[in-house]
Amino acid sequence: MKNKRVEKLIRDLSADYFVFAPQKLGADLAPGYEYGISEVKDINNIDWSGRVPYGNWKEVLLPHHERLFDLKNGELIKAKANSPLIACLGMNILDLKALTLFEQVFANDVYYQERRRNLLIIGYSTGLPNDYKKNKVFSHNYKEDILEHVVFDIFITSQSNGKIALYSGSEKGQKILEKYGLGDYQHIEFSGPVAESGPDKRMASIAKKMENSFNHPVWDDLNKRCIACSKCTIACPTCFCFDLEDRNDPADKSRSRKWSSCFNSDFTLIAGGQDDLDTVKKKIFFWYFHKFVRIPKEYSLPGCVGCNRCTLACPVGIDINKTIQSLMK
Ligand code: SF4
Ligand code: SF4
Secondary structure (H helix, E strand, O other), X not given: OOOHHHHHHHHHHHHHOEEEEEEEOOOOOOOOOOEEEEEOOXXXXXXXXXXXXXXXXXXXXXXXXXXXXXXXXXXXXXXXXXXXXXXXXXXXXXXXXXXXXXXXXXXXXXXHHHHHHOEEEEEEEOOOOOOOOOXXXXXXXXXXXXXXXXXOOEEEEEOOOOXXXXXXXXXXXXXXXXXXXXXXXXXXXXXXXXXXXXXXHHHHHHHHHHHOOOOXXXXXXXXXXXXXXXXXXXXXXXXOOEEEEEEEEOOEEEEEEEEOOOOOOOOOEOOOOOEOOOOHHXXXXXXXXXXXXXXXXXXXXXXXXXXXXXXXXXXXXXXXXXXXXXXXX
């Protein structure tokens, strides 16, 4: 996108923030995998197409491995936060929905909140509300008021006449736009993650169908095909499960957390060798159940934003759209 206001915004931001954005990572990567999130070194490399990049923002929001605290002389000392100023530029609506879910899940997590305070969220769309009509896994009816229900600081939409529209979604976003002389914007007040009309109806119908569906043939079919590799959970922007790792070496007594997956063999293993997810069928059912039943029950939000990254990641071709379609038949 060639737009002087956006270019100025990125140039000005670069003085204060590390700027990350969707970019083409390599021409030699397989189709679908070429686009990821990385630090912007050249603004011409930013991908403004609006496509969902394979890589996702979870890497910025939740590090793979995070030291929580050290044990020194019998005292717990909180690890020093590693939270640089990062501008997350070009987050699409689906990823903003995933972020909005993270904001609920990690509302009381001091480590997440510390990092989050230093992030500037800049959403982007090539034209609301028509984005991602083909991503029909879950919530696909983006209405005009979608921006009132997702978290962002600044939002950019490119319009068919080549112009852009700027929105602020927070005081921080307003201050940045004013500071950089981009006063021509509209402010959108966040009115909570759930629309006034109530939770998503399609979400409710899938939850109802899935809740007691363990004996449905769809799970037997996935049981035969899934190899429990966990690639889908790594690719998914709403998967947030982690393991706690305690070290008790003389030189390193500490607790860390690191990404994990319900497909990992030891994920639900407890003392005495009890493992409630001891078959692939139970694991894959659990994964879907978490997204489509448990998260909606707890947060009134979908646990799946319909980005299709898991489908792209799956080495045996399991397609979340088809799974949901089969279940809903
Ligand atoms: S489509 Fe797949 S990767 Fe995307 S949010 Fe849903 S479960 Fe996660
Ligand atoms: S990526 Fe596919 S095969 Fe691997 S755990 Fe997920 S559903 Fe199973």
